[in-house]
Amino acid sequence: MLDAGPAFYLATSAFVLAGLSWCRQYWDNRSRLSVPPGPPSLPIIGSILSLGDTARPWLAFNDWRSTYGCDIVYARLLGKPVVVVNSEEVARDLFDLRSLIYSDKPHIDPEDVASFAVDFNATLMPYGDRWRLHRRIYHQQFRQAVIPSYHTGLLYSAHKMLFSFLQDLTDYTSHFQMFTFSFLMSMTYDYEPKDKDDPLVRIMQRFLELEVTALGAGAVIVMETFPFLLRLPTWFPGATFKRASVECLKAGQDVKEIAFQDFKERMMNHVTRSCFVADSMNKMNGFEDSIIETAIKETASITFGAGSETTASTILVFLLAMVLHPEVQAKAQADIDRVIGKDRLPDFDDRPALPYMDAILQETLRWYPVAPLGVPHATTTSDIYNGYFIPEGSCRVDLPKGLAMTHDETKYPSPDEFRPERFLQEDGSLTSDIVPLSFGWGRRICVGRYFADAALWIAITSFLATFLIHKALDEYGEGIPVIPKFTTGVVMHPETFPCRIVPRFQGASMERLTQLTGLGLSVSTAYEF
Numbered sequence: 418m419l420d421a422g423p424a425f426y427l428a429t430s431a432f433v434l435a436g437l438s439w440c441r442q443y444w445d446n447r448s449r450l451s452v453p454p455g456p457p458s459l460p461i462i463g464s465i466l467s468l469g470d471t472a473r474p475w476l477a478f479n480d481w482r483s484t485y486g487c488d489i490v491y492a493r494l495l496g497k498p499v500v501v502v503n504s505e506e507v508a509r510d511l512f513d514l515r516s517l518i519y520s521d522k523p524h525i526d527p528e529d530v531a532s533f534a535v536d537f538n539a540t541l542m543p544y545g546d547r548w549r550l551h552r553r554i555y556h557q558q559f560r561q562a563v564i565p566s567y568h569t570g571l572l573y574s575a576h577k578m579l580f581s582f583l584q585d586l587t588d589y590t591s592h593f594q595m596f597t598f599s600f601l602m603s604m605t606y607d608y609e610p611k612d613k614d615d616p617l618v619r620i621m622q623r624f625l626e627l628e629v630t631a632l633g634a635g636a637v638i639v640m641e642t643f644p645f646l647l648r649l650p651t652w653f654p655g656a657t658f659k660r661a662s663v664e665c666l667k668a669g670q671d672v673k674e675i676a677f678q679d680f681k682e683r684m685m686n687h688v689t690r691s692c693f694v695a696d697s698m699n700k701m702n703g704f705e706d707s708i709i710e711t712a713i714k715e716t717a718s719i720t721f722g723a724g725s726e727t728t729a730s731t732i733l734v735f736l737l738a739m740v741l742h743p744e745v746q747a748k749a750q751a752d753i754d755r756v757i758g759k760d761r762l763p764d765f766d767d768r769p770a771l772p773y774m775d776a777i778l779q780e781t782l783r784w785y786p787v788a789p790l791g792v793p794h795a796t797t798t799s800d801i802y803n804g805y806f807i808p809e810g811s812c813r814v815d816l817p818k819g820l821a822m823t824h825d826e827t828k829y830p831s832p833d834e835f836r837p838e839r840f841l842q843e844d845g846s847l848t849s850d851i852v853p854l855s856f857g858w859g860r861r862i863c864v865g866r867y868f869a870d871a872a873l874w875i876a877i878t879s880f881l882a883t884f885l886i887h888k889a890l891d892e893y894g895e896g897i898p899v900i901p902k903f904t905t906g907v908v909m910h911p912e913t914f915p916c917r918i919v920p921r922f923q924g925a926s927m928e929r930l931t932q933l934t935g936l937g938l939s940v941s942t943a944y945e946f
């Protein structure tokens with residue numbers, strides 16, 4: 418090789434020079450390139466004034482798309498660079514095709530107590546080895562192929578939800594919440610919560626509340642990505658925030674340890690069945706390897722937070738759509754009666770024969786995505802996209818899928834209307850559009866999406882098979898109008914609305930439901946509220 422001669426050295430030098438010249442040109446271009454268009458920026462506050470309703474930033478993000486005529490918009494918000502991705506095409510290009518650059522998450526200041534409180538949450542975890550291990554554990558348990566193994570458990574939780582409705586036809590929010598608590602706790606720890614006050618549920622909820630509303634996921638995302646949201650309102654003074662951080666740290670310990678230790682004790686006594694923790698510990702040798710055991714403990718503790726509010730909120734959106742659209746409800750119930758009849762309840766085997774129910778589910782996810790901003794991604798290096806410079810590191814890349822993507826008029830005409838038909842072909846079969854938009858993108862796409870899909874389908878189909886929902890009546894017997902209003906936050910849901918839920922069939926009773934479910938449930942074993 419050393420004797421390769423002048424030709425070799427000349428070729429090598431030419432190659433190196435060409436490389437250097439390319440790099441030079443690249444850096445020169447980069448320094449000349451501008452960031453994507455966006456709202457005017459003032460010193461210190463950046464573009465906050467252009468946001469309008471700061472509690473619903475996705476509305477402004479969506480407007481910026483037409484104002485700046487671009488699907489990718491750049492803004493500085495109180496010193497933080499934010500790149501807003503406003504179309505499916507750009508999201509696919511960046512998050513799917515350039516996932517190596519766009520899979521990080523906004524970094525939480527390590528000095529902050531909050532960073533310890535939520536550092537085991539995969540949703541917020543920096544892109545790296547720890548996240549990869551967590552993702553592998555989730556993937557093993559939630560990949561599409563294993564979802565049928567959860568069907569029996571999901572069906573059981575859905576049937577319990579029906580019993581709860583028969584007991585109390587008014588408290589629909591609690592029934593949907595309890596449905597999610599039931600399937601998440603039994604799927605994760607083989608633990609069946611007795612009621613909303615169940616001690617393990619309370620521990621999980623306490624952490625979730627602190628994480629979402631007081632501190633963690635919600636506030637950290639808000640703090641890191643939309644700090645203007647924190648600075649504007651007066652109800653979030655610094656002292657409260659510090660106290661909440663410490664509380665969240667303690668709650669985070671509880672959420673990891675208590676349910677896991679409870680599970681281990683039951684396992685020692687050989688009274689546990691297959692579930693997320695049991696299967697992961699067995700498959701990955703968690704009993705021998707403390708790093709694996711810790712990762713399983715952490716991943717398990719997050720399933721409740723990641724899956725409960727998102728799923729229950731989506732079912733509430735469905736309920737709102739049904740009260741506003743009796744014609745959709747009637748069509749779905751006619752389908753259910755035709756396929757299933759009245760002598761049994763829906764099962765997962767019925768799903769292929771009920772495309773209209775799937776269309777309702779897809780339309781629900783599209784109409785009001787419950788996580789309209791998704792969870793922000795961050796770039797690990799700078800990038801050039803379509804001639805625009807995307808800054809490195811601290812750049813937060815947001816996903817306002819709430820409106821820009823799921824309400825894209827070219828793809829979904831009259832996007833504010835609830836029309837399940839948009840997901841059906843002329844012959845009544847489903848289109849290939851499955852709205853993955855609600856579940857994120859690329860390597861960080863929601864790892865529980867197939868599981869959530871199964872849970873949502875069985876919940877809404879079982880509900881429509883058994884109950885009717887109407888407008889509530891005023892004192893004159895007139896229907897009370899329902900005006901949709903939504904909470905704000907990282908996960909949002911419809912505010913409580915008046916409605917009247919009634920059993921579909923005469924003679925619907927606990928006994929009849931016991932017969933139909935075949936699970937031996939009775940008044941005494943249904944949830945108590």
Ligand code: HEM
Pocket residue numbers: 539540541552555719720721723724725727728731787788791792793794855856857858859860861862863864865866868869
């Ligand atoms: C309707 C229900 C659900 C919705 C709308 C939803 C939505 C999302 C979204 C938007 C993300 C962020 C994706 C991104 O960063 O691009 C996410 C991440 C995640 N979700 Fe879900 N989710 C749902 C249910 C669930 C369930 C049932 C589970 C688990 C049992 C789950 C577990 C997770 C986890 C672990 C992540 C973090 C993934 C990662 O960063 O690698 N989700 N979800």
